[in-house]
Amino acid sequence: MAAERPGHPPGTASPRTRLRALLIVITIVVALTAGWPLLNALVADELKVPAGTALRVGPSGPDSASVRVGPHWTMRPALSDPRQGLVLARGDVIVSISYLSLIRPSLVAGIWSGLRQILRISHPGITIGPPVAVTSGQGQAGRTASVTSVLSVGAVTVFVGPSRTYAIQMVVLGPRGASLVAAQATRQFITTLRFPAEPAAAGLRR
């Protein structure tokens, strides 16, 4: 019978073995927690998108929308998921296009105030100007507002999908020196936004 220590079953690890096992555990935790993010940071997060490419956002055909990119745009694959949202960049200007799933069509009325709250989480420190009506190239009604922070300027725009169960939110942000590119980007994505069905009675009520 193996020698037993009080509180320790036979075959229990010696202090040296325990420390070795502890080291293995810590190595696994550190390798996963720091290793993957480090590797991810080492690989460039940039995918060239040819001018004129239509990019779809949303979980399925009827519940989606598409935008067409202009020249010199790239996608950030690590931050993009076609079901939920895309992050595109042109120089220092970053565009986030997100699919928002509305729990009930009646919630469309609260989408702008919800958007203000959400931006406080995703883009803390930015100020949103008063919203103005805007029409997409497809004739869809939406709202847009300028956004500013200490270092950046841009716009936030939202369009509600034809089924009124989802919306597409676009946030364009660039450094203060790139306000022209940011404004062009906002116009480009508003103009090329397409919903799969005819707009009919959809869109934000003014």
Added chain:
Amino acid sequence: MTIRGSIAMVHVCAVLLCVFGAGVLIWEFVRFIAVFPSAAVLAAVLELPVVLVGFVILRRLRPVHAPAWRWSAAALVWGATAAAGCALLANEGLTGLWAKGAGVKFASNWSASLSAPLNEEALKLCGVALVALAAPLMINGPLDGLIFGAITGLGFQAAENVTYGLNAIVLSGGTSPDSAVLGSALLRVATTGVGSHWTMTAVAGAGLGYLIRYLRRSRSAGQGGERDEAGLLPATACLIAGLGMHLLFDAPGPPIELKVGVNFTIVAVLYLLLSSAFVRRARTVLAARAAAGLVSPAEADSVLSRRRRRAQLRLVEEPAERAAVRARQREILAEVDAEAA
């Protein structure tokens, strides 16, 4: 270094990693708490009953006696803090790599099922391993591994449910934060709750329990003890099964109800097999000890039953004597656990 020193080192590292994991979670979600305080509280409150009921049931499922409260709580906390917080960073890194390497469409469908099993199961199992290192009496074999794995998974599941609830606010445009949190909690508790993290880590934890028993018996064999005849095969099988269950759960395709059913069935069958085998072996061990005169017939009759142990304690009126009887019961149970595991 002494045994006590090495165990203290395990304690310190485990606490530090739990603090780190909790810090990551707070850092990631503190703005939600500031912007949507009531919804954030709701997301946390909705998980409380799940954690409490799950914790009680899982501890109770251990045949003969529940695992120590302190170490059960430690496993739960590890799952909810260290494992959940570290997994957040690890998954973000690995899903980013999938998107860059295999494209956003592939990553959208498969990155969760190819990242989460590896990262999350490994991080949760590290908690079970730390319990085994900090308290050698706690995990003697696959059944203990299963119970501690399930508790760790439960903690992880609860923390993840809270984060999913908060993310649901953003995904729904912030239009109805409370409804978004409620909807997310209903889905993740009522629909997927019975086949989620606790089942996967229970099975993988059983694998770790097999591994611990194998290593312990191998060391013991060197000192004249018995070798583990089962070898490493059941350990490997359970670890792979746990990963497979997680992969299936996150994979696109089969309906979620089917995946939940498969996971629950696997853990239920494994539990029934392991617990009945444990009780059988415990009876054999006890009978041998009784035959050798190491345990009295009264002790042999009562020690494997929670009810009879309590009844035996009630018969003793003197507090000091009752404490001695309780200590004796624990001593016998520890011996039975070690041999029957």
